[in-house]
Amino acid sequence: MLIDDFIDVRLVDIAVPDALGVNDQHWPFTATVQATGAIDPDLAFPGNSQFFTALFGVIAQGLGIETLATGRAVLTEIGTEKDMTFVIGHARTLADHAKKKQWCLYPATSAGIPVYMDDLSATDRCVKCGLCLPHCPTFTLTGNEADSPRGRISLMQWLEASPEISQGFLNHIDRCLQCGACEAMCPSKVPFGALMDTARTRLAPQHRQGFSNRLLAGIGSRVLASPRALRLAGPVLGGYRRLGLPALLGKLPGTVGRLNRLLSRKTGAGHRLARPAGNLPRLHLFPGCTGHALDRQTLYDAQQLLRARGYDAVISRETACCGALQQHIGQADRAAALARHNHTALGDDEVPVISIASGCAAHLQGYDAVDTLDASAPFSSRVSEIMAFLAEQDAATVRFDPCEEPVGVYVPCTQRNALRQSQALFDVLRWIPGLETRHINPQGGCCGAAGSYMVTQPAFSDALGDAVVERIIDSAVRTLVTTNIGCSIQLQARLRARGIEVEVIHPVTLLLRQLRSQ
Ligand code: SF4
Ligand code: SF4
Known part of the structure; x- marks a missing residue:
């Protein structure tokens, strides 16, 4: 494999400016790329070979990738002038593919595909080897092929070919946790998460939602998308708890009882969050949709810990839910709108964004694919999960x-x-x-x-x-x-x-x- 994780490769510069203005093979040119993923330069094909360059372009087109150009790329981050051969194509986002085109680099030897896509053709990359099956929690539970990654990919291929689906079909798709275990170990680099998001978005109009789904969709679109509602949710839920309602209503059956049982937890609601210090290097501490209402203890402790390490962790009043929930239940438009909203709220000032939840951090790092703001640097490069951020700090400064x-x-x-x-x-x-x-x-x-x-x-x-x-x-x-x-x-x-x-x-x-x- 040429590149371990091609999504971490970004185009920095391209030596033939008008290369982006043609919609055809256009080679040779030299692109400069930055790579943050693991790269083994010794496996790179020599990019100055026009034969290989042309061949990879043909392969990419054969795989249905909309190819713009092929050429040489020089990786800037591995400290070598070693060339690599790339195909450049464009990815349309799910949300506004009509308005926007994003340029992507595809490592030529693996013919990569974008993070977000508007079709399910990438399911063809699954070679049905079955290596993912033992890693899939739902397959482990049921032993049913249709509850496995391979089975779900077959269902998506059916969906691509025919709009006729059954309730059983929907059940197997709905049961997927989007845990990413299959994608992490797949030797063919099938982008399972993006495919599942695409399938769910496509299925949403014909999916007769149950009460719990409709309730969550309503909460997701009205409460979680509103910074003001999220800030108010803390005191409202605090009062709800003081009245003992979660314990009482938690005895009910169904979705209402279940939600109340989940809400019966200590949250540290009384903690007063720190005001900006002003004289320390600033960080944005991202609370997500749960920080204020359900995890104030962690927000408070993270602020104090970062302050002890010499940072002023500021919590913006204007951020909303990261959008992961909406993305995974088939509301790609809403997820994209939240990405744009949060990016605007967090500014284009290159201040690091630290998330207290690994789920939010993972989703925030995917904003580059849907975000339309002109930022001086990719938004994802600013985002860290808090433990990953701390791991990069000098351990000796705090005892x-x-x-x-x-x-x-x-x-x-x-x-x-x-x-x-x-x-x-x-x-x-x-x-x-x-x-x-x-x-x-x-x-x-x-x-x-x-x-x-x-x-x-x-x-x-x-x-x-x-x-x-x-x-x-x-x-x-x-x-x-x-x-x-x-x-x-x-x-x-x-x-x-x-x-x-x-x-x-x-x-x-x-x-x-x-x-x-x-
Ligand atoms: S998703 Fe990947 S690991 Fe699973 S069967 Fe397909 S190619 Fe094999
Ligand atoms: S993402 Fe879905 S299919 Fe893949 S391992 Fe997790 S539950 Fe199984």
Whole structure:
């Protein structure tokens, strides 16, 4: 494979300016690209060969990729002048493909495809090898091929060929967690997540939604998209809890009872967030749609920890939901609108954006594909998940008290499969002297939270959550840390349902508790 993750490759410059004005083969030219993914330059084909360049253009066109030009590319970040051969094509976003074209670089030898697409032709890249099947949580539960990545790709291929679908078809598509486990290990680099988003967007008009889906769609479009509503949600939910309503209404069956059981958690609602300090390097701390209402403890602790490390973590009043929930339930237009809104709210000032939730961080890093603002640098380059950000800091500047209690670590799917930064979590926890971490899911797996999935797919969600709870019990820990609010809500609810007392917190909360007074 020429490039491990071609999505991390960006076009910086192109030596033939009018190359972007032709819609045909146009070679040779030299493009300069930046690569943040893992690259093995020794595997690169010599790009100065017109034969290879032309050949790869033909292959790309044969694969249905709309090819603009092929040529040589010089990678700027690997410190070598080694050429690589690329095909350049354009990707249309789902949201406004009529108005916008985005230029993408495709490594020629793997004939890559864009993050967002307006058709399902990339399903053809699946060679049906089945290597993904043992990694799929839903296939592991049911053993049904239609609940596996390979089976779902076959369903999408059916959808591409025929609009005729059944309720059973929809069920197998709906049961996908979008956990990314299949995509992370697929040797053919099938972009499963983008394909599933595309399929769900296409199916949305003919999908007769149940009550829970309609409820979530309403919340997603009205509350989560409104910064003012999100800020008000904290005090409103605080009052709701003080009246004891989640415990009372949590006894009801159905979606209302389930939502209330999930809401029965400590949130740190009373914490007063810090005002801007003014004299320290600034960061944007991204609260997402849950930070103020459901995870104020983590917001507060993250601010304090970053302040101790010499940063002023500012929380914008104008950001809304990151859009991941809307993207994954087939509302691509709304997700794109939220991307533009949040980018505007966070400005074009290159101030780093730090997310307290791995799920938001993974989605924010995908904004480049839908965002239409003219930014001086790709938005994704500003975004970090907070543990990944801390892992890049000098560990010696802040001291921590030892911790003698072992702590369980649950790595969310978004941290492992989307961000691919599981190690950062363990690296930062190692700053606490003597801390023994017990990895709850070293083999992967999903807790069944998956955004709205924990409400819309109760049976699958509970089964997956309970399997993780078994591993937490086996680990004999009294404290569990995890970097995604959805996983935290889900695991707390499943632990409560089993009558098991394990505290579930974000790792920044543990770090702040152990932070030594300087
Ligand atoms: S999605 Fe990838 S791993 Fe799974 S069957 Fe297809 S090619 Fe193989
Ligand atoms: S995203 Fe997760 S649940 Fe969906 S098919 Fe892939 S591995 Fe299975």
